[in-house]
Amino acid sequence: MSPKQSFDVSKINIGCGSVAADGWLNIDKSPNAWLAKHRTIRSLLIALKVAPKSTQEAQYRSDIELLDIHKKPLPVADGSVEWIYTSHLIGSMNRAQALKLMKECSRVLRPGGRLRIVTPDLEKVAQDWLNKIQAYFQQDRAYFTDCTDQNVAIGDCFVESMNLKLFTGTSMNKIQKAFHYPVQYIYDFDSLELLLHQAGFGRVEKSDYRQSAMPDVEQLDVRPGSLYVEAIK
Numbered sequence: 720m721s722p723k724q725s726f727d728v729s730k731i732n733i734g735c736g737s738v739a740a741d742g743w744l745n746i747d748k749s750p751n752a753w754l755a756k757h758r759t760i761r762s763l764l765i766a767l768k769v770a771p772k773s774t775q776e777a778q779y780r781s782d783i784e785l786l787d788i789h790k791k792p793l794p795v796a797d798g799s800v801e802w803i804y805t806s807h808l809i810g811s812m813n814r815a816q817a818l819k820l821m822k823e824c825s826r827v828l829r830p831g832g833r834l835r836i837v838t839p840d841l842e843k844v845a846q847d848w849l850n851k852i853q854a855y856f857q858q859d860r861a862y863f864t865d866c867t868d869q870n871v872a873i874g875d876c877f878v879e880s881m882n883l884k885l886f887t888g889t890s891m892n893k894i895q896k897a898f899h900y901p902v903q904y905i906y907d908f909d910s911l912e913l914l915l916h917q918a919g920f921g922r923v924e925k926s927d928y929r930q931s932a933m934p935d936v937e938q939l940d941v942r943p944g945s946l947y948v949e950a951i952k
C-alpha cells in the first residue's frame with residue numbers, strides 16, 4: 720500500500736500525543752488531535768458531555784498529521800527519513816501490530832537512520848512490584864493507601880497504582896476507547912531487541928532518558944523511568 724500524500728521530511732514522531740516538536744512530522748490518530756483543529760466543535764462536544772473535559776486541557780498542536788498507523792502506511796517515501804521517534808505507543812498495541820509498525824519504520828528510514836523507542840520497562844515494573852510487595856509485608860502501608868478493601872488483592876492494587884490498565888479496553892465503549900490507550904504489552908530490553916531484529920534492524924542499543932544524538936530529545940523525552948532503546952537501520 721503506497722501513501723496517498725507523501726511528505727518530504729527527515730524526522731517523524733509517531734503517536735506524538737501532546738508531545739510534539741517543531742520541524743517534525745508529528746503523527747497521531749487521537750480525536751484530541753482532530754479536535755485541536757476544530758476548537759468550536761470541541762467546546763460543543765465537551766458541553767454536551769460527548770467528549771471528556773480532559774480534551775480541553777490536552778495541549779495537542781493543530782498541525783498534527785491525523786493518521787491511524789494500523790490502517791495506513793507512513794506518508795513518506797522508502798528510505799527517506801533520518802530520525803523516527805515514538806514514545807509510549809508500541810505498549811498500547813499487541814506484539815504483531817508492533818512488529819508490523821517496526822517493519823514500516825524500517826521501510827521509511829534511510830540506511831544509518833535511527834528509530835528511538837520509549838515504552839514501559841518490564842524489568843522496572845517487575846522490580847517495582849517486588850519492592851512494593853516487600854514493603855507491604857513490612858507493614859509499610861503507605862504504598863497501598865488505596866488498598867483498604869479486603870477483597871482486593873495486592874496485585875490488583877499494584878496494577879491500579881502503576882496505571883497498567885492491561886486489557887481493560889474491552890470494557891470500554893467506543894467513545895471511551897478513542898481517548899484511552901491502555902497498556903497491552905510490556906517489553907524488556909531483550910524482547911524489544913528481538914522484535915527490532917525481526918523487523919530487519921541490524922544494530923539495537925540501550926539508551927537513556929534524554930541521552931541521544933537525536934534532535935529535540937530534551938523536548939520529546941518526557942517519561943523518565945521508561946525503557947529507552949534505539950535501533951539503527
Ligand SMILES: C[S@@+](CC[C@H](N)C(=O)[O-])C[C@H]1O[C@@H](n2cnc3c(N)ncnc32)[C@H](O)[C@@H]1O
Binds near residue numbers: 733737748749750805
Ligand atoms: C500514551 S500516548 C503517548 C503520547 C506521547 N508520545 C507521550 O509519550 O506522552 C499514545 C499516543 O499514541 C496515539 N496512538 C495510539 N494508537 C495509534 C495509532 N494506531 N495510530 C496513530 N496514533 C496512535 C494515541 O492517540 C496517543 O496520543
